[in-house]
Amino acid sequence: MNDSAPAVRLRVVTREIDAVDDVLAFTDPHDPLVWSRRGDALAARGRALTFAPADGTGDARDIARWWRGVVESARIDDPVGLPGTGLVAFGALPFDPRPDARRRTASAPVSFTVPRVVVGRRGSRSWVTAISAEPEAPRPELPEVVGYGPHWSATVGPGALTPDGYQQAVRAGIDAIAAGEVGKVVLARDLAGTVPADADLRRLVRALGSGYPDTWGFAVDGLIGASPETLVTVSGGTVTARVLAGTIARGADADADTAASLSLATSSKDLDEHGYAVRSVLEALRPSTSSLVAGEQPFMLKLPNVWHLATDVEGRLDAEASALDLVAALHPTAAVAGTPTAAALDVIRRLEPFDRGRYAGPVGWIDANGDGEWAIALRCAQFHLDDDDDADAAAPIPFTAYAGAGIVSASDPESEMLETRVKFRPIVDALA
Numbered sequence: 001m002n003d004s005a006p007a008v009r010l011r012v013v014t015r016e017i018d019a020v021d022d023v024l025a026f027t028d029p030h031d032p033l034v035w036s037r038r039g040d041a042l043a044a045r046g047r048a049l050t051f052a053p054a055d056g057t058g059d060a061r062d063i064a065r066w067w068r069g070v071v072e073s074a075r076i077d078d079p080v081g082l083p084g085t086g087l088v089a090f091g092a093l094p095f096d097p098r099p100d101a102r103r104r105t106a107s108a109p110v111s112f113t114v115p116r117v118v119v120g121r122r123g124s125r126s127w128v129t130a131i132s133a134e135p136e137a138p139r140p141e142l143p144e145v146v147g148y149g150p151h152w153s154a155t156v157g158p159g160a161l162t163p164d165g166y167q168q169a170v171r172a173g174i175d176a177i178a179a180g181e182v183g184k185v186v187l188a189r190d191l192a193g194t195v196p197a198d199a200d201l202r203r204l205v206r207a208l209g210s211g212y213p214d215t216w217g218f219a220v221d222g223l224i225g226a227s228p229e230t231l232v233t234v235s236g237g238t239v240t241a242r243v244l245a246g247t248i249a250r251g252a253d254a255d256a257d258t259a260a261s262l263s264l265a266t267s268s269k270d271l272d273e274h275g276y277a278v279r280s281v282l283e284a285l286r287p288s289t290s291s292l293v294a295g296e297q298p299f300m301l302k303l304p305n306v307w308h309l310a311t312d313v314e315g316r317l318d319a320e321a322s323a324l325d326l327v328a329a330l331h332p333t334a335a336v337a338g339t340p341t342a343a344a345l346d347v348i349r350r351l352e353p354f355d356r357g358r359y360a361g362p363v364g365w366i367d368a369n370g371d372g373e374w375a376i377a378l379r380c381a382q383f384h385l386d387d388d389d390d391a392d393a394a395a396p397i398p399f400t401a402y403a404g405a406g407i408v409s410a411s412d413p414e415s416e417m418l419e420t421r422v423k424f425r426p427i428v429d430a431l432a
């Protein structure tokens, strides 16, 4: 299938159901499709339709166009009308959106899928949606519950960039700043590991959700994580984003924790780094919004592992833009690439010895109205699921986890390396 309007007409039926406790019970244990935050959740199964450009790449703009075609030809019966009901698609897009992105991205190409069944919960209400490419209306029935598989744990070791190698890369990043090539660049390192072939990956999704309930929990095409950073949400004409940049590890006791948060709140290096990220989001949203406002001062976002400097942004959508159009306008922000964007992407390519794949890319969902919720895929791991039938079914499943830090002229290589270590904690702990 190419990225022009599809010939299929999807039929979509949503019905409200009795409250569902654990929506994860309905998704595939080995390839879960999940989006969740603070108890609200979407869990899905199967594929009714997939955006699959021949070369595995695809810009959010191409997907936005393709999605409009899918929506226009769909017949949707949705009396529930909550965020996430009716026709929805889930996506996880590569970090580097440039058409010449290294072909290694092919190991984690754009993923954008309309599932066959979605089970959702928002507040006290639950629903099931059935989606089909057949001419008859599908029956909105709950899929069978899949019992959880046994506990498992992962092996984790160094990736392509060791902690020492990372510090060298940070030094080279500081040189690029001194040379005037960039003002800020975000550099990441990786960890590599495996999980047992039969691992029930819903256990990982569940552990991340209970440890980090205020983050966006996601599992899309093997990309599993818990991100604190909202790229953009669109709901009934309201646009929001949450910009994070500036990080410090939580203190070991109450006094140390207060001191840590105070030193972050007053650190000119971090406030500088944060400013770049907020400005890049405001500039990207301004053309399609009105009354766009951002807090004058960042606030301190407290997570179990770190403090972040955070700024919430809100505005009214005033153009005919969908959540995916805004994703295209925003990504990659200075929080995960740097600034200026193109130069920062060049420095990242030069200094990171791996392709980021979908790490630090947009992950989220969109509905038929163009509303949706998109996070930046951070604090995550990409599982290299093999759907090749000839693959050895008993072979462990490899994964790569990533964490990065924003480098500015005042950065210290060792502190930045230690910052990546605390950012790895959610995913590494949940894998243990």
Ligand SMILES: C=C(O[C@@H]1C=C(C(=O)O)C=C[C@H]1O)C(=O)O
Pocket (backbone or CB within 6 Å): 186, 188, 229, 244, 245, 246, 247, 308, 335, 336, 360, 378, 379, 402, 403, 404, 405, 406, 407, 423
């Ligand atoms: C790049 C990551 O995080 C980003 C970088 C931050 C920073 O440099 O302080 C903070 C939050 C994120 O925007 C990551 O978690 O991998």
